[in-house]
Amino acid sequence: MCRDIGDDPFKAYQTELVAAGLLIPLGVPGLYGRSGRFERIIAQFEAHVARTVAPFQPEVIRFPPLFPRSNYEKIDHIKNFPDLLGSVHTFTGKDAEHQELLRIFSENGDWSRNLSPTASMLVPAACYPLYPTARGTLPEGGRLVDLSSYVFRHEPSEDPARMQMFRMRELVRLGTPEEALGHRNEWLERGKRIFESLGLPVEAVVANDPFFGRGGKVMKVAQREQVLKYELVIPICSTEKPTAIFSSNYHLDHFGSLFGINTADDQVAHSACIGFGLERITLALLKTHGFDVARWPANVRDILELN
Amino acid sequence: MCRDIGDDPFKAYQTELVAAGLLIPLGVPGLYGRSGRFERIIAQFEAHVARTVAPFQPEVIRFPPLFPRSNYEKIDHIKNFPDLLGSVHTFTGKDAEHQELLRIFSENGDWSRNLSPTASMLVPAACYPLYPTARGTLPEGGRLVDLSSYVFRHEPSEDPARMQMFRMRELVRLGTPEEALGHRNEWLERGKRIFESLGLPVEAVVANDPFFGRGGKVMKVAQREQVLKYELVIPICSTEKPTAIFSSNYHLDHFGSLFGINTADDQVAHSACIGFGLERITLALLKTHGFDVARWPANVRDILELN
Numbered sequence: 001m002c003r004d005i006g007d008d009p010f011k012a013y014q015t016e017l018v019a020a021g022l023l024i025p026l027g028v029p030g031l032y033g034r035s036g037r038f039e040r041i042i043a044q045f046e047a048h049v050a051r052t053v054a055p056f057q058p059e060v061i062r063f064p065p066l067f068p069r070s071n072y073e074k075i076d077h078i079k080n081f082p083d084l085l086g087s088v089h090t091f092t093g094k095d096a097e098h099q100e101l102l103r104i105f106s107e108n109g110d111w112s113r114n115l116s117p118t119a120s121m122l123v124p125a126a127c128y129p130l131y132p133t134a135r136g137t138l139p140e141g142g143r144l145v146d147l148s149s150y151v152f153r154h155e156p157s158e159d160p161a162r163m164q165m166f167r168m169r170e171l172v173r174l175g176t177p178e179e180a181l182g183h184r185n186e187w188l189e190r191g192k193r194i195f196e197s198l199g200l201p202v203e204a205v206v207a208n209d210p211f212f213g214r215g216g217k218v219m220k221v222a223q224r225e226q227v228l229k230y231e232l233v234i235p236i237c238s239t240e241k242p243t244a245i246f247s248s249n250y251h252l253d254h255f256g257s258l259f260g261i262n263t264a265d266d267q268v269a270h271s272a273c274i275g276f277g278l279e280r281i282t283l284a285l286l287k288t289h290g291f292d293v294a295r296w297p298a299n300v301r302d303i304l305e306l307n
Numbered sequence: 308m309c310r311d312i313g314d315d316p317f318k319a320y321q322t323e324l325v326a327a328g329l330l331i332p333l334g335v336p337g338l339y340g341r342s343g344r345f346e347r348i349i350a351q352f353e354a355h356v357a358r359t360v361a362p363f364q365p366e367v368i369r370f371p372p373l374f375p376r377s378n379y380e381k382i383d384h385i386k387n388f389p390d391l392l393g394s395v396h397t398f399t400g401k402d403a404e405h406q407e408l409l410r411i412f413s414e415n416g417d418w419s420r421n422l423s424p425t426a427s428m429l430v431p432a433a434c435y436p437l438y439p440t441a442r443g444t445l446p447e448g449g450r451l452v453d454l455s456s457y458v459f460r461h462e463p464s465e466d467p468a469r470m471q472m473f474r475m476r477e478l479v480r481l482g483t484p485e486e487a488l489g490h491r492n493e494w495l496e497r498g499k500r501i502f503e504s505l506g507l508p509v510e511a512v513v514a515n516d517p518f519f520g521r522g523g524k525v526m527k528v529a530q531r532e533q534v535l536k537y538e539l540v541i542p543i544c545s546t547e548k549p550t551a552i553f554s555s556n557y558h559l560d561h562f563g564s565l566f567g568i569n570t571a572d573d574q575v576a577h578s579a580c581i582g583f584g585l586e587r588i589t590l591a592l593l594k595t596h597g598f599d600v601a602r603w604p605a606n607v608r609d610i611l612e613l614n
Contacts, residue, residue, distance in 0.1 A: 024368065024440050026370070026374060026375055026378075026436060026439070026440065027375045027377065027378070027439065028373075028375045028376075028426045028427055031371060031373055031374070031375065031427065032371075033368050033369065033370045033436060033437075033440060034368065034369045034370075035367070035368060036366065036367030036368065036369075036453075039367060039369050059343065060342070060343030060346060061331065061340050061341065061342060061343065062340065062341045062343075062346050063333070063340045063341075064338065064339075064457055064470075064472035064473075065372060065457060065472065066335075066338055066459070066471065066472050067333060067338070068333055068334045068335045068338065069335075070334065071333075071334070073412070078398075078408065078409070078412055078418070079409060082397075082398035082405055082408060083397065083398055083399070084397070085397050085398060085422075086395045086396070086397060086425070087395070087396045087397065087419050087422055088393045088394070088395060088396075088429065088459070088461075089393070089394045089395075089396055089419065090389075090390065090391070090392050090393060090394065090461040091385075091389035091390055091392060092390070093389075094520070095520045095521050095522075098389055098519065098520055101385070101389060102385070102386060105380070105385055110424070111385070112394050112396065112424035115392075115394055117396075117417070117419035118393070118461055119335045119463070120335055120338065120471065120472075122395065129333060129340060130340075132333070132334065133331050133333065133340060146343075150371055150372060150457065152373070152395075154395075154397040154425055156426070163371075164373070164427065165371035165372065165373050165427075166371075212405065213401070213402045213405055214402050215402075
């Protein structure tokens with residue numbers, strides 16, 4: 001498959017995926033169409049996750065990949081990850097302003113300067129839209145919410161595992177510190193077992209988010225020292241730079257404080273989320289077992305009901 | 308359900324859907340979370356469409372809800388629907404520019420002015436990303452492509468059937484004029500039968516797209532005179548203003564010319580698409596049969612495999 005030769009094994013794997021018709025490049029780095037074969041793997045993996053989660057009776061909620069700018073402005077993303085954000089702008093003028101917009105456009109000018117920000121931002125993670133809707137007092141025992149969404153991160157790359165728009169399946173726990181931390185730890189183990197059962201030998205590593213700039217270095221260290229984030233990583237294109245296909249995050253009372261979420265006994269709620277990176281998991285399966293699903297190991301095909 | 312009394316039956320139905328926990332308002336008009344019950348109806352309807360389409364052996368492709376700005380700039384959308392567009396902007400500066408961004412943000416200024424346009428736009432229709440990827444010569448008999456995607460239209464509204472971000476299931480035909488027009492007409496009939504079988508008495512009407520401004524009036528008349536667009540409409544909140552839940556569009560050689568798509572015998576390809584508005588169909592089903600799926604007519608439950 002992905003030959004670990006030459007300068008760029010990431011670009012090489014991208015080329016193979018495109019040649020095999022699994023991904024369709026759109027002309028912007030990190031934007032791809034997905035073939036039916038690729039989508040089937042994602043759908044079957046999500047169905048497997050749903051079966052695994054079912055005994056815990058999560059609430060299922062699906063948010064679109066936009067959320068309110070007013071909530072975006074509360075979550076420190078502009079401070080920590082400004083280079084990744086996606087702000088949605090549109091045209092709000094009348095006929096005269098439209099003529100001006102079209103004049104700039106026809107002269108190959110920057111017509112985007114004549115747009116205005118909308119009330120929406122692209123979501124950087126599937127769980128962000130949830131927290132503001134959870135304001136108030138949680139039921140006894142807290143909440144477990146099953147989410148899945150396209151998310152946006154502006155990081156143009158030729159690495160097929162670093163898409164600008166990709167899907168994240170999340171399980172979010174809102175409750176006491178023990179409930180949130182327990183969720184994070186238990187699902188890190190369950191996630192590991194899911195991947196191992198699928199022939200993906202992942203490794204758990206303490207991780208940090210890609211905080212921006214000089215100030216971000218301190219944040220990265222603090223996040224690691226508090227051991228707030230684990231990732232499950234596996235080589236896709238490079239053994240030196242394995243790819244995270246799953247992450248588990250303990251937020252402490254960050255979202256509970258920001259959005260006024262309290263436990264049944266009136267403490268500020270803590271939260272944790274675990275996330276499956278659906279495209280990356282599919283790429284790891286294709287890399288490990290090959291592009292021909294019919295020739296994948298029988299037990300993997302059984303688990304994913306791919307027969 | 309939706310009481311056709313008072314000034315705003317649309318707002319009244321929105322309130323009922325929210326009270327029933329089917330939609331979760333996010334604080335921006337037209338942005339909602341969907342409950343598991345709502346999503347189940349969408350999933351089962353999509354599965355029914357997939358079964359109906361299967362005999363025609365479509366290619367399945369899934370695009371993310373972003374597509375290249377360079378392609379957006381080719382399709383006349385900025386001329387015809389500027390008020391609906393969604394342009395994605397991000398921050399591209401270094402530490403110094405970031406400090407300035409944060410200063411404006413902390414002073415409640417318009418920080419969006421300090422962003423730059425990315426190479427991506429939100430998709431206004433599920434099929435737009437397809438055409439540029441179809442450049443070249445089509446196979447004999449053309450192509451039939453099955454698409455489904457979230458799409459964005461900036462039209463903030465309290466009408467729950469007018470969301471800013473919603474899903475569209477499309478079937479696109481690329482081929483000769485006869486193949487494209489035949490697709491449009493046959494699927495208009497098939498769509499009508501699907502809805503009637505589900506207890507939704509739709510009406511087919513010649514329609515036009517919401518072309519912008521003074522110049523748009525001429526475009527609307529031309530589109531209607533050429534009978535390029537049909538919609539299937541049904542009352543959801545208002546009998547006077549029924550809602551389109553399906554549309555079928557014949558594009559002539561618009562996309563074939565723009566993106567260099569040719570038929571096997573080297574003519575410019577024509578295209579047509581039909582689209583199911585998945586949230587609107589779900590809202591129509593809930594309005595017609597009630598919020599309790601267990602009490603829907605047995606034949607509707609059978610067809611959608613909701614038992």
